Amino acid sequence: MSNTVIRVEHLYKQYKLGVVSTRTISHDLNRWWHKVRNLEDPYLKVSIENDRTKKGSSDYVWALEDINFDVQQGDVLGIVGKNGAGKSTLLKILSKVTNPTKGQIKVKGRIASLLEVGTGFNPELTGKENIYLNGAILGMTKREITSKLDEIIDFSGVERYLDTPVKRYSSGMYVRLAFGVAAHLEPEILIIDEVLAVGDAEFQKKCLGKMKDVSTQGRTVLFVSHNMSAVNSLCTKGILLQHGKVIKTGTATEITDFYQKNAIGLNTSKSWEISSIYENINPLQIKLITKDHQPIEKILVTDEFGVEIIYKVNNSNYKPVPTIRFLGLGDEVAFATVNPTISSTNVAEGIYKSIVWIPANFLNEGHYRIGLSISTLAPLVIHYNDNDCINIEVIDDLNAPTRNEYKGKMQGFVRPLLKWENSKI
Amino acid sequence: MNIEHTDEQWTEIIRPKSSLFDIKLKELWSYRDLVLLFVKRDFVKDYKQTILGPLWFFIQPLIQTLTFFFIFSKVAKIGTGKLPPILFYLSGITIWTYFADCFNKTSTIFISNAAVFGKVYFPRLVTPISIVISSMVKFGIQLLLFILIYTYYLVFEKVDIHLNFTILLFPFYVLIMATLGLGLGIIFSSLTTKYKDLVFLLQFGIQLLMYATPVIYPLANLSPKYKSYLLMNPITPIVEAIRYGLFGDGIFDIWYLAYSLLFSIIILIVGVLLFNKVEKSFMDTI
Incomplete structure (x- = not known):
């Protein structure tokens, strides 16, 4: 027995591009003229895809196009998609x-x-005054706020500063207070838009805890993010938006899997033809595999995975040394790993496979490009080199051992699980 | 879509533009606490970190009155009827300031609150209503100043002024001014979301309007031709009626007042309808 708390039906949202104030009067008049004659609005033509990278033919663009989905009570629904996919527009309408x-x-x-x-929040008002004001803006009555005041103060931990204008607050205190008010609204449906990016670790933990509380109390959370990691670990269900359309709905895991497989620019394998341009060594395939040698669907920080390369040696005079590089979205190299064994002897002509294993709890979350080169070292001959063979997003697990209890953004390309020794001296 | 769900109880349905007359007064009422908190905020934020604080409420009309006294009474020698110029100007300024405040401050609501309106929903009418109320509080304080000076002239200067029973209509006058100021303000604020030129027009428009209102001269001084033009201004009968009630000098006419009332109500209705229409889409146009 599920209880639908939100039902979105054939939702469209149109925006006008360009300078808003020019020609609007003429458009308004044109609209009006069509309306008088009982014709359809001339500017509401459907199906101009909202792809920002392409120049469209129309001044109007659909930020959302025929969105349909249901949210059940108690769901934690992740709304994911790239920037510009329509997430914020959807939230604004909601x-x-x-x-x-x-x-x-x-x-x-x-x-x-x-x-x-x-x-x-008004910077001149004190913390307490702002609690009331902000609470009322968010729809609480004065009485409700008074009854929650202690909880809010406790949650945000700014008791000493209650009678100080908030312009004297540190940004962290400010956010804590603000989040405290919002978190105690006790709405049936809570919409959260990546607020977790702010605040210190302790506070983030509180927020995540609050979110879990809210959902276990049978209330519904809509969580908007382009961070697959957060969606993966916090949400029960998800919908994926792209260019203003729903591409996929399902469980959070299905969504993150789908995103990995289908998101534009992401790929987990690449193949090459046998060709005469690869005179001595011909790369055939590079792909990511799970530790059971299965094709990989998504890459979690906490999972071991392999990069498998298959190549054909045409000329046994060359020792093939495959190298795998992990790069960021720019050209900065996170690390490179050279095959340490195969080049010790010349190899006979034939097809070879090498796998390099990336250990669990080694990479950080985020986007990586994987590059392949196959060289011979002495003398140096580069048979193949490409930095853009594979494009992946590594998804975090907020309970990963490499985080301890920290829930915020981790720095660096790698965050290996290393051996630490602690003792009291 | 599942058919068995059709009889479910939805608490709210978010739709494109609903009907023009869908004003949701009940919802507005449920946000009355917010109105009061906005009033308080408007008050506190203006005078925090000022040395004189709310004393500025007194200083503003006083200085303006003195300025008018020197320019219009001493230099330009414009008569103020039987009344002492200071008292005459102060009454006019106090009344006019309230109307102008209501008009001025509500006319930029969408532009100055875009940041808040863009993130949270609450009935947008809360904002102009709170402005009208906080201006009313300020008006009340300035009235104290007026009463003080009025008493001084009555007791010490023995000026020939006659307070009469029509002053009992004073709350009604204030209400008309509030209605008109609010109505005009929200009409302009709705229009400025699309046509920002109006902001410039408004800035000196209100100032010009003051000269078309008997603030610095009594209506009786004018020739009948100009008088009838000036009476088209719905604020004119109010100012005159208040002066009549306070001093026994001025024009008190039920029909002119009825005209002001009707005019204000129509303006307010137009304003609310327009505001209601704009509030749903202004985030996309501003």
Whole structure:
């Protein structure tokens, strides 16, 4: 017996591109003229894909196009997609900040959004005054706020500064207070938009805890993020948006898997033809595999995986030394690993396979490009070299041992699980 | 879509533009606490970190009155009827300031609150209503100043002024001014989201309007031709009626007042409808 708390039906949102104020009067008049004659709005033409990289033919663009989905009570729904996929627009409509162009959303219960915490905070007012003001803006009555005041103060940990204007607060205190108010709204549906990016570790833990509380109390959370890691570890369900359309709905795991396999620019394998341009050594395939040698679907920080390369040696005079490089999105190299064994002897002509294993708890979360080169070392001959063979996103698990209890963003390309020794002296 | 769900109880349905007359007064009422908190905020934020604090409420009209006294009374020698110029100007300024505040401050609501409106939903009418109320509090304080000076002239200067029973209508006058100021303000704030030129127009428009209102001269001084033009300004009968109630000098006419009332109500209705229409889409146009 599931209980639908949000139902989005054929939702569309159109935006006008370019300079808004020019020609609007003429467009307004044109619209009006069509309306008078009972014709359809001339600017509401469907199906111009919202791809920012391409120059469209229309001044109008669909930020959302025919969105349909249901949210059940108690779901923690991750709404994922790249920047510009329509996540924020969807949230804005849900929180009634802007109107849909067509379609509707049916809602059961109060929605509160943390689109941006601290909305309406006035720097001149004291912490306490702002709690009241912010609470009222978010839809609480004065009485509700008074009854929650102690909890809010306790949660945000700014008791000493309550009668100080918030302009004297550190940014961390400010966010804590703001989040404290929002977190105690007790709405039936809570919308969160990557607020976890701010605040210190202890506070982030509190926030995540609060989110879990909210969902275990049978309330519903919509979590918007382009961070697959957070979605993977926090959400039960997900929807994937791209260019304003829903590409996929399913469980959070299905969504992250799908994103890995299908997201633009991401790939886990590459193949080459046998060709005369590879005179001595011909690369055939590079792919990522699980530790059971299965094709990989998603890469978690906590999983071991292998990079398998298959290549054909045409000329036994060359010792093939495959090298794998992990790069960031720029050209910075995270690390390179050289095959240490195969070149000790010349190898006969034939097809070879090498696998390099990337241990669990070694990479950091984020995007990596994997490059392959096959060389012979003495004298140096580069048979093949490409930095863009594979493009992956490594997904974090917030319970990974390499984090301890830290939930924020980790620095660096790698964050290996290393041996630490602790003792009291 | 599942058909068995059709009879479910949705608490809210988010749709494109709903009907023009869908104003949701009930929802507005449920946000009354927010109105009061906004009033308080408007008050506190203006005078924090000022040495004189709320004393500025007194200083502003006083200085303006003195300025008018020197320029219009001493230099330009514009008469103020039987009344002492200081009292005449102060009454006009106090009344006018309230109307102008309501108009001025509500007319930029969408632009100055874009940051908040862009993130959280609450009935947008809360903002202009709170402005009208906080201006009313300021007006009340300035009225104290006026009463003080009024009493001084009555007791010490023995000026020939006659307080009469029509002053009992004072709350009604204030209400008309609030209605008109709010109505005009939200009309302009709705229009400025699309056509920002209006902001410039408004800045000196309100100032010009003051000269078309008997603030610095009594209506009785004018020739009948100009008088009838000036009476088209719905604020004119109010200012005159208040002066009549306070001093026994001015024009008190039920029909002119009825005209002001009707005008204000129509303006407010137009304003609310327009505001209601704009509030749903302004985030995309501002």
